[in-house]
Every structure is written in structure tokens, then in C-alpha cells.
Amino acid sequence: MGKMFLSHLTLSHFRSHHLVRLDLDARPVAIFGNNGAGKTNLIEAVSLFSPGRGLRRASAQDMARRPESLGWKLSGILNAPSGLHEISVTSEAGASRQVQIDNKSTPQTALASLTRVLWLIPAMDRLWIEGAEGRRRFLDRMVLSFFPGHAEASLTYEKTMRERNKLLKEQVRDAHWYAVLETQMAKTGAVIHANRVAALSRLHAAQSSSQTHFPTAELELTQSEGTMPGTEADLLEALQESRFRDMAAGRTLVGPHRTDLYGVYAAKSVPASDCSTGEQKALLISLILANARALSAEIGAPPLLLLDEVAAHLDAGRREALYHEICALGAQAWMTGTDAELFSGLGSRAQYLEVGDTSGASEVFLRD
Structure with a gap:
């Protein structure tokens, strides 16, 4: 090693x-x-x-x-x-x-x-009970540790989404203006989703195969509303269908930027958000250690x-x-x-x- x-x-x-x-x-x-x-x-x-x-x-x-x-x-x-x-x-x-x-x-x-750098800081102690943005950030730090290209895909997706949001706010209705942007968002969004799914699979395996004093967390990706479009074709179709709804909102309402991370204290079958402060902290430590073990096995070093x-x-x-x-x-x-x-x-x-x-x-x- x-x-x-x-x-x-x-x-x-x-x-x-x-x-x-x-x-x-x-x-x-x-x-x-x-x-x-x-x-x-x-x-x-x-x-x-x-x-x-x-x-x-x-x-x-x-x-x-x-x-x-x-x-x-x-x-x-x-x-x-x-x-x-x-x-x-x-x-x-x-x-x-x-x-x-x-x-x-x-x-x-x-x-x-x-x-490969992982961290746990006091500001993350409320991760399970505050907004989805913090959980996505926590998830994507773990994903990035396994898939270095995740950073570039995320940057491209966010940049393209900002351009699409600008069209939405300006009430642009010409479909040709959206076509190229939505194609790029669908391509990179599918990569982001696939990376997240693969990372959760690695974390699950690392938790299942280890002896640890910290509780196991079951993790699942959820969507703030509706079904999560995972493939490139599904996401492209969802973006096209949501265009007028998005125009009314002035922003993009479908895609991996709307994903949430749902956690459960496995031994008790209790949602992480309902656990005690100490249990929530223990779950975070458990995930950081599982991430480290999985990385160590994959890249040959912790x-x-x-x-x-x-x-x-x-x-x-x-x-x-x-x-x-x-x-x-x-x-x-x-x-x-x-x-x-x-x-x-x-x-x-x-x-x-x-x-x-x-x-x-x-x-x-x-x-x-």
C-alpha cells in the first residue's frame, strides 16, 4: 500500500x-x-x-x-x-x-x-437538517475524490446552466437559442449523475466490508420534485419539457443541481435528520472513513x-x-x-x- x-x-x-x-x-x-x-x-x-x-x-x-x-x-x-x-x-x-x-x-x-483531500469541519454538523445545497456539496466532494473529471463536468454544467437561466429571465422563446445549451447540460448532467451513483456504490461497499465503531449510513439520491432524469436522453427531454415552467420561474428547475442526498442510520432505520446531534456527527465520521477506505483500495493510497x-x-x-x-x-x-x-x-x-x-x-x- x-x-x-x-x-x-x-x-x-x-x-x-x-x-x-x-x-x-x-x-x-x-x-x-x-x-x-x-x-x-x-x-x-x-x-x-x-x-x-x-x-x-x-x-x-x-x-x-x-x-x-x-x-x-x-x-x-x-x-x-x-x-x-x-x-x-x-x-x-x-x-x-x-x-x-x-x-x-x-x-x-x-x-x-x-x-485526494477529504474534510470534516464543525460547520458540517448540521448537514442533515439544513438545506440540500450543503448535502450536494458534501456528496460532490466525495464524488470528486473518486472521479477527478467530476470537477470539470460540474463547472461546464453550471456555466451552461447560467447561460440558459439568462435566456429564461429575458423571456427568450426561440427554441434554437436553447437547443445547444440543453444538449450540453444533458451531456454533462448525465456524467454528474452517473458519477454520484458510482460513488455511492463504492461507499456502500466500503461500509459493508469493514469493522468499525461508527454507524453505517444508507445513502440515496433524491430529487426535490418529480423523477430524477439520469440518462442524457432523459435529461434532455426533461429540460425541453420544462422550458416554459422554467421561464415562469426564471431558472432551471430540473437537473442534477436539484438532487438531494438522503441518509439513514442503518442500524436503527432512522433518517439521519431525526438522529441526535452525536449520532449525526458519528454518521459523518463514518462516511469520511468509508470514503478514505474505498479510495485507498482504488488508488493504492489513503x-x-x-x-x-x-x-x-x-x-x-x-x-x-x-x-x-x-x-x-x-x-x-x-x-x-x-x-x-x-x-x-x-x-x-x-x-x-x-x-x-x-x-x-x-x-x-x-x-x-
Whole structure:
């Protein structure tokens, strides 16, 4: 089994960090320090080595250290089954992020083929009881880990849908204006749907074949209204038939952007939305671990895991179970917590970073 881990990470003028240089090994990374010291900023930096806007979904401008706002740079050396790769992500004075892989400029979506990064943050604790958008985003992060092309298909679909929505709002009725856009939406939408179905199948298999202390979640794709058109032909027909209804609404009402993720606590046959707060958290952890196991089997290495404040919400038994599963996977899991004692069960199986705040700047110290 191979490894995927960051052996070096540098942050320059990123969030609360002026300059940080870290040399690491493949073990989990336990990060501790007071609230507001800059712990989450470290794992947010790691999340930017994957496509998208990172675990906070922030703008490039918001990530710049203040008051300077000079721009920021992240660089890292990724050890992957394909070898060593140097990655840098930069933003100049709030401009869009620029990505380089092995000193060559590349689209952000290219990161999906190189790195696999999964995360769980406190903002996701209400995933099962809030709107469908958050669940779709959670689903698509898992899908992207299996299918790197999912990012490009999603971007193309959304761009084309925006163009169609513009026609709808302007009350354009000429069918020729819609034909090309709907054909493109049907093509990419079918890919998105197929990827989601395949990813859920992998997650189901990974949960069914493992011994874990965390509850199994049964997952199902649902549609906000009507039947979900899965094939390209079905989606094209649905878009054409919905055109006048969409025109009245001023937006597209059918397609994979209307999909929802329905979860059930399998052992109790209880919808995830009706479970206790602790059970909902355990289900999310279970899915992240299942995703990691499935990826490890598929690509020959576990992904990078980013777990923000996860240990604080687990009892001692579940905390030890989590650490055991992470170490059994061989994953470089970046975990944050306010107290070093939360990670005592890891012992020498982890490396430890203490984050402090001095004179308005975060400082990071490697601890034994």
C-alpha cells in the first residue's frame, strides 16, 4: 500500500500566519492551541491543494493576512503513489488563485488527479437538517475524490446552466437559442449523475466490508420534485419539457443541481435528520472513513484527511476508535483541538504541532 502525504508545507501571509515552514512525515498531524490561535487556518491551507474554494469556501481576498493584504502563497511537497510533486497555490492582492504543479502553471481542476483531500469541519454538523445545497456539496466532494473529471463536468454544467437561466429571465422563446445549451447540460448532467451513483456504490461497499465503531449510513439520491432524469436522453427531454415552467420561474428547475442526498442510520432505520446531534456527527465520521477506505483500495493510497475539532465531540471510546482507524488506514490526518490531551491516545503514532498567537501573528511549534 502506498502513501499520500505532505512532507513539507509553507504558508506565507496566509490568514493569521505570517510565515510557517513545516517538515513532516506520513503520520497523523495533531494540532492543538487556544481558540483563535490559527489551527483551522493550517488545515484550510492544506484543503487548497484540492480543487474548489477550500474548507471555508472563502474568497482568495479573504485568505490574505491583514492588515497587509499583500497576497499569499502556499507551497507543499506531496508524496503520492505517482512520486514526489511540488505544488504551489498563490493569490496576488486578492486576485484569483494560480496553481503550479512541478513548476508548471495548471488549471485548478488538475489538482483532482493528483491529490485526494477529504474534510470534516464543525460547520458540517448540521448537514442533515439544513438545506440540500450543503448535502450536494458534501456528496460532490466525495464524488470528486473518486472521479477527478467530476470537477470539470460540474463547472461546464453550471456555466451552461447560467447561460440558459439568462435566456429564461429575458423571456427568450426561440427554441434554437436553447437547443445547444440543453444538449450540453444533458451531456454533462448525465456524467454528474452517473458519477454520484458510482460513488455511492463504492461507499456502500466500503461500509459493508469493514469493522468499525461508527454507524453505517444508507445513502440515496433524491430529487426535490418529480423523477430524477439520469440518462442524457432523459435529461434532455426533461429540460425541453420544462422550458416554459422554467421561464415562469426564471431558472432551471430540473437537473442534477436539484438532487438531494438522503441518509439513514442503518442500524436503527432512522433518517439521519431525526438522529441526535452525536449520532449525526458519528454518521459523518463514518462516511469520511468509508470514503478514505474505498479510495485507498482504488488508488493504492489513503487520502489526506482534515478533521477540525472532531475529537472534542467524541467520548473517549469513540475517540480511540477514530485514532485506531486512521492509523490502520495509514492516512496523514490533520486534526485540530484546543487541548493536547485530546490526542494522548495517539502517542508516538502522531506528530504534534502547537499553535500560539503572539503580537497578532500565529506561531507554530513542532512538539514531541
